[in-house]
Amino acid sequence: MLEIRDLECAYGPVTALRGITLDIGEGELVALIGANGAGKSTTLRAISGLVKPKAGSIRFCGEDIGGTDPARIISRGIAHCPEGRRVFPYMTVAENLMIGAYLRSDSAAVRDDMDRVYTDFPRLKERRSQAAGTLSGGEQQMLAIGRAMMSRPKLMVFDEPSLGLAPTIVEQTLSIIRRINDAGTTVLLVEQNAFAALELCDHAYLLEIGRIVRRGSGDDLMADPKVRSAYLGGE
Template identity: 55%
Template sequence: MLKIKNINVSYGGIKALQDVSLEVPEGKVVTLIGANGAGKSTLLKSIAGIVTPDSGSIEFLGNNIAGNKVYKTVGEGIALVPEGRKVFTDLTVAENLKIGSFLRNDKKEIEKDMEWIYSLFPRLKERSWQYAGTLSGGEQQMLAVGRALMSRPKLMMMDEPSLGLAPLVVQDIFSIIKEVNKSGVTILLIEQNANMALKTADLAYVLETGKIVLSGSGKDLLENESVKEAYLGKKKNK
């Protein structure tokens, strides 16, 4: 579905991504783990059209989308749930969701999708006329996911969805990721909680200082000794 080949991105002469190549197969959950500053968010921004790569290609369903404007990327079927949620705090829950469908004009289908979002997130339905800024962190994350789903994406990218959330809420968020994936949406996930991410992912990549250094199934990386030591807080047996 998504094929990234040798993309390079630099900021003011500093290389953020160096010859990064990866694939996201249709229908799968793919995760990208790595330390802060490894280039994970830069990769998602490059796919979304927020950042233009210096070189390389980003193919989505056979089309090279590298350098596309953000709205074109959304139109192609890619949605981003940004780090920090970025909900519109002065708008209601319902208004935030409707913004997610800004490229659509099928009113009846939009209403159906709103109901589907509310069935996924009953708390959002209870708070549909509440201002988004008054929601808890977990509820705002649910709203950010719901808003992304309103564009009917084929691929949903998520940047640190569990950041700053209580452990019980994190469990809820990962349950939702699985549920959304079951509905037919492919997921590309960046997550600091490597343990949860690898348990959820079909396929995983490790990014270090702008380079892919390891890849495999989520299960394989969960059992990899160097991954355990670097990202799961487990020391190698001597």
Template identity: 60%
Template sequence: MLLEIKDLTLLYGRIQALHGISLVVNEGEVVALIGANGAGKTTTMRAISGLRPVATGSIVFDGTDVTRMRADLRVVRGISQSPEGRGVFPGMTVLENLEMGAYTRRDRAGVAADLDRVFELFPRLQERRKQAGGTLSGGEQQMLAVGRALMSRPKLLLLDEPSMGLAPMLIQQIFDIITEINQQGTTVLLVEQNAQQALSRAHRGYVLETGRIVKEGTGQELLHDPAVKEAYLGVA
């Protein structure tokens, strides 16, 4: 397995946000984490990437316990995140944003090859390479956030709400690209409100409710689970 979380708890002050969650991501998978707003999905992602300290439990990545490791060292290890809200650097050009994603790397030839890969995945970014990130449309900023995360050449790509605020046509495009990224060899952990799209693309999935994992299964099992359909797919 590539990522194993065991009995993870996390606090915001006196509020317990995660209640002993455990999950596994195997190499080569797309794993979806679904749930309502406030369920703890983004908190889980921040714990994995090192942006929030955990109270108890463990995070093991690629055979190494990274529970207390600094966030920047986790990037070096191979964990990269495209955050909720995109978080592009608005005053930097598209190219500069992408180069920031490779800040831990020294292999210039590899960085150049990955830049070509990102432009192949997102031709619009190549067209906009000299444009300031803050002037891009919402869809273009989402492409930039994913592309920047890919520039560290991650073993595990964390995608937090990649379809948020996008038009239906762009949502389909983003999920097609997520599938292509995975088929090219990158493991993906996906947090997504659009449960239909997420589960239809995922090998496996987990359902998170108020900081607890209440269901798990293959993407197709969860997609056809009556309780999941009623709660997250709008099907009574």
């Protein structure tokens, strides 16, 4: 479904990605782990059209999308749940959700999807007329996920969904991501909690200073002594 080949990205003179290659098959849940500054978020931003590649290619469902306008990428079936949730604080929960469907014209199906989000996240239904900025961190994360779901994506990319959340909410959030994947949506997950990400995923990639240095199943990476020592707190 998603094929990245020799991708390079830079911010001015600073190179963030140094020729990474990765693949995500339809229906998979793939994790991207690594230290802060390794290039994880840049990878997601390049996929979503927020960063233009310096070199290499990004293909989604057979189409080259590298450097494509973000709105077109959304219309092709990729939704991005950004780090920090980025809800619109002065708009209501319902208005935030509708923004996720702003490129759609199938109003009846949009209403059905809104009902589905409210079924998946009853707390959002209770607060649908409330300003998003007044929600708790966990509720805002639910809203960010629900907003992304409203575009009916084929691929959802999550950037640090557990950041700043209480442990019980982290567990709930990761469970929601698993459920989304089980329902048929392909997932690319960037997650600071490497153990949780590797436990959840089908396949994983380890980024270090803009390069992929390890790849394999979640179990493979958890069993790797270097990965355990550097990212899992083990020996």
